[in-house]
Amino acid sequence: MSKIPRQYIPYSQEQMNSWPGLNLVSSAEQQQEPERDPNLNKKLLDEKVSQSAQAMAPPKDYHDEILKAMAEVKKSGLNVCAMDMELARIRMKDGSPVSVPVWISIVDGSCKLVYHEFIRHPDSSIIEYDYGTECHGLKPKDVEHAKDFHCAKEEVEKLFKQYDRIIVSGQINDFASLFISIEDHLKLLPKIVCVSSYYNCRKSSDGLGIKFCAFLMLNVILQDETHSPLVDAAYTLYLYLIDFENQRTISKFTKTKRLGKKYHGYVYPKNEHMSSLLRETMDLINDWPQSFKYNAYDSEASRYYKMNSQKFKAEDYVTASAKNSVPRPYIFDELRKKTLTSQNLRQPPPPPVEPTYDVGWDQCTW
Structure with a gap:
């Protein structure tokens, strides 16, 4: 059974703020950690897929409409993917907390799973009480054999380049937690469609959460217990498909503005x-x-x-x-x-x- 050595990679606030050209790794900072077993990681990932398979299926009330929209997307030539992730808060070298992904799922326009990974972070950075277990159900020991953050980040960024549309729920958080540079995010922006912003009808908010959108548009209650990025990625896609004709041209009638301190995003009409x-x-x-x-x-x-x-x-x-x-x-x-x-x-x-x-x-x- 092959073993892959693990690298200890501490983060710092200074590194996080050094965009563009963010480099979280330096050879001087790397320490050897115990080896990891990718087969054990794959087994747990497969279990999560099996547990979520039924919940990922199109909602029965809109099954035919969604399949029809999938065919229209394919006919249009658009290569579409939808992403969701679960986050944990870790401690930087200076002691400040930051949200990072621990579980990422990406599906394509046919709701086929194209990326599904747990993400491991340095043991010294883990904040046990703030890991998000209540939300996503994962504990640090569950991801000890997973890929490290830098490997997953590179794979996701490479995957983004293959698609014409990246469907998300939340314009910034997922990209910021992946430490995507501002310049790279601006290059991705014409591809990004945010369903929570598109369906938003709140006066004082930039978005309406995915569970509210899915409840209203698809008659489904999501996230009733623990969250799963597998299910949320699937329903992010379905929310795009159910009103595909309008969302496919969203970039034509929206302008951009700075959202937060760094990133730009589209201004969606209410x-x-x-x-x-x-x-x-x-x-x-x-x-x-x-x-x-x-x-x-x-x-x-x-x-x-x-x-x-x-x-x-x-x-x-x-x-x-x-x-x-x-x-x-x-x-x-x-x-x-x-x-x-x-x-x-x-x-x-x-x-x-x-x-x-x-x-x-x-x-x-x-």
Whole structure:
């Protein structure tokens, strides 16, 4: 059984800020770590694929539409991929934390898995309590035989060059966590389509999370327990396909602006059709599903508070488009109504909740 030597590669904030030409490795900083076994890593990756295979399938209500859109994408000549990743926070050499990928999945335009890897980081950088296990289910020991960050980064960047469209949910975070340089990101920008920005109808936000988009557009509840980039990458693709004709030309009617301190991204217009679908959905069920109201990191008290509070507020969203102008993907039809009714998602108005001190002052109502 072949063994591949592992290299210890410490990171530093100075290195992270040295874009362009980011170089996280120097021979003087490398230390030998125990050998890794790629076969053990492949076994665990295969298990994750097997566990997620059913959840990655197109949603049954829109199966035929998605397959039709896949054929249209292929006919158009566009080479499409969709990416998602799970992150962990590690400690830099100067002690500051930074988010980095620990699990990456990429599918092509037919939802075929073209890249699937765990990513290993130096043992000394791991912050056990901030590794994100509550979210993605991985522990540091699960990825001890995985590829190192630099190898995975190079492979992903090489893969990007093969595609005409890179579909993501979130314009910047995934690329920043891969330490993609600003110059390289600008070269990729004409290829990038962000479904969370495209479907966004929130007034004060640049995006609507993938689980909210998938719930509204595809009648599916994602991330109900732990997150999987396999499933999220598949649904990122499906969200692109379900309204493919409009998203394929997104770069023609959007301008760019600086997002964050370094990267540029497209300025997407607010999606008034999505707002229309959202409001009709909420007329039926009153609020977002309970699992949408909290995250894996919330304390028990915070979770209780959020679950008993109203999350949907109509004033947070842009004005809806006129019903007679709503295109097919956004129509609140009998199929959507039937699915929502069968899932028993209707919620009564929440009862008054006494504020608790560990929830946070910004969440308390007096």
